[in-house]
Amino acid sequence: MKAGLLFVAGIAAAAAHPHRHQHPVKRQATDVNVVTVIDTVTAVEPSVIVSGQPPPAYSSSDAAPAPSSAPSSTPTPTSSSAPGADFSGYTLSYSPYNSDNSCKSQDQVNSDFNVISGYGMIRIYGTDCDQTATVLTAVKAKGMKLFAGVYDVNNVNAEVQQIVNAANGDWSNFHTVSIGNEGINNGAYSVDQVVSAIGTARSTLQAAGYTGNVVTVDTFVAMIANPELCQASDYAAANCHPFFDGGVSAEDAGQFVLGQAQRVSEACGGKDTMITETGWPSDGETNGKAVPSQDNQVAAVNSIRTAFSNNVVLFSAFNDKWKQNNPSTFGAEQYWGIYGDAP
Structure with missing residues:
Protein backbone atom coordinates (compact mmCIF):
# COMPACT_ATOMS: atom_id res chain seq x y z
CA MET A 1 0.00 0.00 0.00
CA LYS A 2 1.13 3.57 -0.34
CA ALA A 3 1.14 6.42 2.06
CA GLY A 4 1.15 10.12 1.55
CA LEU A 5 1.54 13.02 3.90
CA LEU A 6 3.85 15.93 3.78
CA PHE A 7 4.16 18.79 6.18
CA VAL A 8 6.46 20.69 8.43
CA ALA A 9 8.53 19.06 11.17
CA GLY A 10 8.28 15.65 12.72
CA ILE A 11 6.78 16.88 15.97
CA ALA A 12 4.30 14.95 18.05
CA ALA A 13 3.34 17.99 20.10
CA ALA A 14 -0.16 19.37 20.03
CA ALA A 15 1.14 22.88 19.36
CA ALA A 16 0.44 24.46 15.99
CA HIS A 17 2.79 23.35 13.30
CA PRO A 18 5.27 26.08 12.21
CA HIS A 19 4.30 25.63 8.57
CA ARG A 20 3.22 28.90 6.98
CA HIS A 21 1.44 28.42 3.67
CA GLN A 22 -1.27 30.80 2.55
CA HIS A 23 -4.07 28.91 0.91
CA PRO A 24 -5.68 29.43 -2.42
CA VAL A 25 -8.92 31.06 -1.43
CA LYS A 26 -8.65 34.46 -2.92
CA ARG A 27 -11.27 36.14 -0.83
CA GLN A 28 -9.76 34.92 2.43
CA ALA A 29 -7.17 37.21 3.96
CA THR A 30 -6.32 34.75 6.73
CA ASP A 31 -2.76 33.47 6.81
CA VAL A 32 -3.18 29.77 6.32
CA ASN A 33 -0.46 27.17 6.60
CA VAL A 34 -0.65 24.89 3.64
CA VAL A 35 1.31 22.63 1.39
CA THR A 36 -0.22 20.43 -1.28
CA VAL A 37 0.12 16.80 -2.29
CA ILE A 38 -2.11 13.73 -1.75
CA ASP A 39 -1.31 10.14 -1.03
CA THR A 40 -3.55 7.45 0.37
CA VAL A 41 -2.16 5.22 3.06
CA THR A 42 -3.76 2.08 4.32
CA ALA A 43 -2.66 1.00 7.75
CA VAL A 44 -2.59 -2.57 8.93
CA GLU A 45 -2.39 -3.54 12.62
CA PRO A 46 -2.10 -0.34 12.78
CA SER A 47 0.82 0.36 10.46
CA VAL A 48 1.24 1.75 6.99
CA ILE A 49 2.36 -0.94 4.58
CA VAL A 50 4.48 0.12 1.63
CA SER A 51 5.61 -2.32 -1.03
CA GLY A 52 4.68 -5.11 1.35
CA GLN A 53 6.89 -3.83 4.17
CA PRO A 54 6.18 -1.51 7.12
CA PRO A 55 8.39 1.59 6.91
CA PRO A 56 10.82 2.37 9.72
CA ALA A 57 10.09 5.24 12.09
CA TYR A 58 11.56 8.46 10.74
CA SER A 59 12.24 11.90 12.14
CA SER A 60 14.26 14.86 10.92
CA SER A 61 17.13 13.83 13.19
CA ASP A 62 17.41 10.34 11.68
CA ALA A 63 20.10 9.70 9.12
CA ALA A 64 17.74 7.84 6.84
CA PRO A 65 19.10 6.91 3.42
CA ALA A 66 17.85 9.18 0.68
CA PRO A 67 15.60 7.51 -1.88
CA SER A 68 17.38 6.95 -5.16
CA SER A 69 16.62 9.41 -7.90
CA ALA A 70 14.08 8.37 -10.47
CA PRO A 71 15.69 7.04 -13.65
CA SER A 72 16.18 9.57 -16.42
CA SER A 73 13.57 7.74 -18.49
CA THR A 74 10.94 8.93 -16.01
CA PRO A 75 10.94 12.74 -16.16
CA THR A 76 10.36 14.56 -12.90
CA PRO A 77 7.59 17.14 -12.51
CA THR A 78 9.19 20.41 -13.43
CA SER A 79 7.94 23.02 -15.85
CA SER A 80 10.15 21.56 -18.57
CA SER A 81 10.05 17.81 -17.92
CA ALA A 82 6.78 17.10 -16.12
CA PRO A 83 4.62 16.81 -19.23
CA GLY A 84 6.41 13.60 -20.21
CA ALA A 85 5.99 11.85 -16.86
CA ASP A 86 3.18 9.50 -15.88
CA PHE A 87 1.27 11.16 -13.04
CA SER A 88 -2.03 9.37 -13.60
CA GLY A 89 -1.99 7.95 -10.08
CA TYR A 90 -1.31 11.29 -8.40
CA THR A 91 -3.35 14.31 -7.40
CA LEU A 92 -2.29 17.90 -8.05
CA SER A 93 -3.46 20.98 -6.17
CA TYR A 94 -4.68 23.89 -8.27
CA SER A 95 -5.71 27.50 -7.62
CA PRO A 96 -7.76 29.38 -10.26
CA TYR A 97 -6.37 32.86 -9.58
CA ASN A 98 -4.35 35.27 -11.71
CA SER A 99 -1.23 36.97 -10.34
CA ASP A 100 -3.29 40.11 -9.61
CA ASN A 101 -5.65 38.02 -7.43
CA SER A 102 -8.47 38.12 -9.98
CA CYS A 103 -10.48 35.03 -10.90
CA LYS A 104 -9.47 32.97 -13.90
CA SER A 105 -12.03 32.56 -16.67
CA GLN A 106 -13.21 29.20 -17.96
CA ASP A 107 -10.91 29.61 -20.98
CA GLN A 108 -7.93 30.26 -18.70
CA VAL A 109 -8.72 27.24 -16.55
CA ASN A 110 -9.04 25.11 -19.69
CA SER A 111 -5.64 26.37 -20.87
CA ASP A 112 -4.07 25.45 -17.52
CA PHE A 113 -5.54 21.97 -17.75
CA ASN A 114 -3.91 21.41 -21.13
CA VAL A 115 -0.65 21.49 -19.16
CA ILE A 116 -1.69 19.40 -16.14
CA SER A 117 -4.02 16.90 -17.81
CA GLY A 118 -1.90 13.84 -16.97
CA TYR A 119 -2.99 13.67 -13.32
CA GLY A 120 -5.75 11.45 -12.02
CA MET A 121 -7.29 14.05 -9.70
CA ILE A 122 -7.19 17.79 -9.01
CA ARG A 123 -7.57 19.32 -5.57
CA ILE A 124 -9.12 22.77 -5.04
CA TYR A 125 -9.75 24.52 -1.73
CA GLY A 126 -12.89 26.61 -1.88
CA THR A 127 -15.86 27.78 -3.88
CA ASP A 128 -15.01 31.43 -4.62
CA CYS A 129 -14.54 32.48 -8.25
CA ALA A 167 -22.58 19.14 -9.62
CA ASN A 168 -26.15 19.59 -10.85
CA GLY A 169 -27.01 16.03 -9.91
CA ASP A 170 -23.94 14.43 -11.54
CA TRP A 171 -21.39 13.38 -8.92
CA SER A 172 -19.47 10.96 -11.12
CA ASN A 173 -16.31 13.10 -11.22
CA PHE A 174 -16.23 13.90 -7.50
CA HIS A 175 -13.88 11.89 -5.28
CA THR A 176 -13.82 13.92 -2.07
CA VAL A 177 -15.29 17.06 -0.55
CA SER A 178 -13.10 18.57 2.17
CA ILE A 179 -14.47 20.78 4.94
CA GLY A 180 -11.79 23.24 5.99
CA ASN A 181 -8.04 23.22 5.49
CA GLU A 182 -5.65 23.43 8.46
CA GLY A 183 -8.21 25.29 10.53
CA ILE A 184 -7.15 23.59 13.75
CA ASN A 185 -3.43 24.10 13.13
CA ASN A 186 -4.07 27.79 12.46
CA GLY A 187 -6.32 28.24 15.47
CA ALA A 188 -9.22 29.40 13.28
CA TYR A 189 -11.73 26.85 14.61
CA SER A 190 -12.25 24.44 17.47
CA VAL A 191 -12.33 20.69 16.91
CA ASP A 192 -16.03 20.69 17.79
CA GLN A 193 -16.72 23.33 15.13
CA VAL A 194 -14.98 21.33 12.44
CA VAL A 195 -16.59 18.02 13.42
CA SER A 196 -20.02 19.66 13.44
CA ALA A 197 -19.40 21.20 10.01
CA ILE A 198 -18.40 17.82 8.60
CA GLY A 199 -21.70 16.37 9.79
CA THR A 200 -23.68 19.27 8.35
CA ALA A 201 -21.92 19.02 5.00
CA ARG A 202 -22.28 15.26 4.78
CA SER A 203 -26.03 15.44 5.41
CA THR A 204 -26.56 18.12 2.76
CA LEU A 205 -24.37 16.37 0.21
CA GLN A 206 -26.02 13.00 0.74
CA ALA A 207 -29.45 14.58 0.38
CA ALA A 208 -28.26 15.87 -3.01
CA GLY A 209 -27.19 12.39 -4.10
CA TYR A 210 -23.48 12.49 -3.24
CA THR A 211 -22.10 9.20 -1.89
CA GLY A 212 -18.37 10.00 -1.97
CA ASN A 213 -15.86 10.94 0.71
CA VAL A 214 -16.28 13.84 3.14
CA VAL A 215 -13.21 14.81 5.19
CA THR A 216 -11.47 17.68 6.89
CA VAL A 217 -7.85 18.44 6.06
CA ASP A 218 -5.27 19.54 8.59
CA THR A 219 -1.57 19.22 9.26
CA PHE A 220 -0.24 15.88 10.39
CA VAL A 221 0.57 17.40 13.78
CA ALA A 222 -3.00 18.62 14.27
CA MET A 223 -4.41 15.30 13.09
CA ILE A 224 -2.26 13.29 15.50
CA ALA A 225 -3.15 15.59 18.39
CA ASN A 226 -6.87 15.57 17.54
CA PRO A 227 -7.89 12.12 16.27
CA GLU A 228 -11.53 13.25 16.43
CA LEU A 229 -10.84 14.94 13.10
CA CYS A 230 -10.07 11.69 11.31
CA GLN A 231 -12.81 9.84 13.18
CA ALA A 232 -15.35 12.28 11.76
CA SER A 233 -13.85 11.95 8.26
CA ASP A 234 -14.13 9.10 5.79
CA TYR A 235 -10.34 8.87 5.78
CA ALA A 236 -7.52 10.77 7.49
CA ALA A 237 -6.48 13.71 5.30
CA ALA A 238 -3.21 15.36 6.32
CA ASN A 239 -0.88 17.96 4.84
CA CYS A 240 2.86 17.41 5.21
CA HIS A 241 5.64 19.73 4.01
CA PRO A 242 9.20 18.61 4.72
CA PHE A 243 10.66 21.95 3.59
CA PHE A 244 9.36 23.70 6.69
CA ASP A 245 10.91 21.16 9.04
CA GLY A 246 14.37 22.58 8.51
CA GLY A 247 16.02 19.25 9.23
CA VAL A 248 15.04 17.46 6.03
CA SER A 249 16.88 17.70 2.72
CA ALA A 250 15.09 17.46 -0.62
CA GLU A 251 16.41 13.92 -1.20
CA ASP A 252 14.87 12.76 2.10
CA ALA A 253 11.44 14.32 1.52
CA GLY A 254 9.71 11.07 0.61
CA GLN A 255 10.93 9.18 3.68
CA PHE A 256 9.91 12.07 5.92
CA VAL A 257 6.40 12.14 4.51
CA LEU A 258 6.12 8.36 4.70
CA GLY A 259 7.09 8.40 8.36
CA GLN A 260 4.53 11.07 9.21
CA ALA A 261 1.85 9.19 7.29
CA GLN A 262 2.51 6.16 9.48
CA ARG A 263 2.14 8.27 12.62
CA VAL A 264 -1.18 9.71 11.43
CA SER A 265 -2.52 6.27 10.57
CA GLU A 266 -1.57 4.94 13.99
CA ALA A 267 -3.12 7.93 15.78
CA CYS A 268 -6.30 7.39 13.78
CA GLY A 269 -6.63 3.74 14.71
CA GLY A 270 -5.40 2.35 11.41
CA LYS A 271 -7.67 4.47 9.25
CA ASP A 272 -6.78 5.02 5.61
CA THR A 273 -4.64 8.14 5.31
CA MET A 274 -4.27 10.52 2.40
CA ILE A 275 -1.48 13.04 2.14
CA THR A 276 -3.34 16.02 0.85
CA GLU A 277 -0.42 18.38 0.30
CA THR A 278 3.31 17.97 -0.18
CA GLY A 279 6.00 19.44 -2.35
CA TRP A 280 9.06 21.68 -2.43
CA PRO A 281 9.69 25.30 -3.52
CA SER A 282 11.90 26.20 -6.47
CA ASP A 283 13.00 29.56 -5.03
CA GLY A 284 13.22 31.37 -1.70
CA GLU A 285 15.45 31.32 1.38
CA THR A 286 17.22 28.32 2.89
CA ASN A 287 15.64 26.73 5.97
CA GLY A 288 18.35 24.64 7.62
CA LYS A 289 18.90 21.56 5.44
CA ALA A 290 15.98 22.57 3.23
CA VAL A 291 17.27 24.53 0.25
CA PRO A 292 14.76 25.85 -2.30
CA SER A 293 15.84 25.47 -5.92
CA GLN A 294 14.59 23.98 -9.16
CA ASP A 295 16.97 21.03 -8.83
CA ASN A 296 15.87 20.37 -5.27
CA GLN A 297 12.21 20.60 -6.24
CA VAL A 298 12.88 17.86 -8.78
CA ALA A 299 14.77 15.81 -6.18
CA ALA A 300 12.03 16.20 -3.57
CA VAL A 301 9.21 15.25 -5.92
CA ASN A 302 11.24 12.28 -7.17
CA SER A 303 11.76 11.23 -3.56
CA ILE A 304 8.05 11.52 -2.82
CA ARG A 305 7.15 9.54 -5.93
CA THR A 306 9.68 6.87 -4.94
CA ALA A 307 7.98 6.54 -1.55
CA PHE A 308 4.43 6.71 -2.98
CA SER A 309 3.38 5.23 -6.27
CA ASN A 310 0.02 6.99 -6.14
CA ASN A 311 -2.54 8.61 -3.85
CA VAL A 312 -0.60 11.71 -2.95
CA VAL A 313 -1.48 15.36 -3.60
CA LEU A 314 1.41 17.30 -5.02
CA PHE A 315 1.60 20.99 -4.21
CA SER A 316 1.20 22.86 -6.44
CA ALA A 317 0.38 23.10 -10.16
CA PHE A 318 1.73 26.60 -10.83
CA ASN A 319 3.56 29.35 -8.99
CA ASP A 320 0.98 31.32 -7.00
CA LYS A 321 2.09 34.88 -7.72
CA TRP A 322 -1.03 36.23 -6.00
CA LYS A 323 0.23 35.09 -2.60
CA GLN A 324 2.22 37.19 -0.14
CA ASN A 325 5.28 36.16 1.83
CA ASN A 326 5.80 36.63 5.55
CA PRO A 327 8.77 35.82 7.83
CA SER A 328 7.55 32.24 8.23
CA THR A 329 7.42 31.38 4.52
CA PHE A 330 11.16 31.82 3.81
CA GLY A 331 10.40 33.93 0.75
CA ALA A 332 9.14 30.82 -1.01
CA GLU A 333 5.37 31.27 -0.86
CA GLN A 334 4.99 32.05 -4.56
CA TYR A 335 7.32 29.35 -5.87
CA TRP A 336 5.81 25.93 -5.22
CA GLY A 337 4.57 25.45 -8.77
CA ILE A 338 5.71 22.17 -10.28
CA TYR A 339 5.04 23.59 -13.74
CA GLY A 340 6.45 27.04 -13.06
CA ASP A 341 4.33 30.02 -14.03
CA ALA A 342 0.86 29.42 -15.46
CA PRO A 343 0.58 29.69 -19.25
Missing part, protein backbone atom coordinates in the same frame (compact mmCIF):
# COMPACT_ATOMS: atom_id res chain seq x y z
CA ASP A 130 -17.15 29.83 -9.12
CA GLN A 131 -14.17 27.48 -9.11
CA THR A 132 -16.07 24.27 -8.42
CA ALA A 133 -17.96 24.77 -11.68
CA THR A 134 -15.04 25.97 -13.82
CA VAL A 135 -12.61 23.33 -12.57
CA LEU A 136 -15.26 20.61 -12.78
CA THR A 137 -15.79 21.48 -16.44
CA ALA A 138 -12.06 21.10 -17.13
CA VAL A 139 -11.83 17.94 -15.03
CA LYS A 140 -14.64 16.30 -16.98
CA ALA A 141 -13.05 17.21 -20.30
CA LYS A 142 -9.79 15.52 -19.25
CA GLY A 143 -11.36 12.45 -17.63
CA MET A 144 -10.07 13.34 -14.16
CA LYS A 145 -11.56 13.33 -10.66
CA LEU A 146 -12.17 16.35 -8.43
CA PHE A 147 -11.21 16.85 -4.79
CA ALA A 148 -13.53 19.76 -4.01
CA GLY A 149 -13.38 21.96 -0.94
CA VAL A 150 -15.25 24.16 1.51
CA TYR A 151 -12.75 26.73 2.77
CA ASP A 152 -14.68 28.60 5.45
CA VAL A 153 -16.09 26.22 8.06
CA ASN A 154 -18.30 29.02 9.36
CA ASN A 155 -19.88 29.31 5.91
CA VAL A 156 -20.33 25.59 5.35
CA ASN A 157 -24.00 25.71 4.32
CA ALA A 158 -23.51 28.27 1.56
CA GLU A 159 -20.31 26.71 0.23
CA VAL A 160 -21.75 23.20 0.18
CA GLN A 161 -24.75 24.52 -1.70
CA GLN A 162 -22.40 25.99 -4.31
CA ILE A 163 -20.82 22.56 -4.73
CA VAL A 164 -24.26 20.95 -5.05
CA ASN A 165 -25.23 23.52 -7.66
CA ALA A 166 -22.04 22.91 -9.65
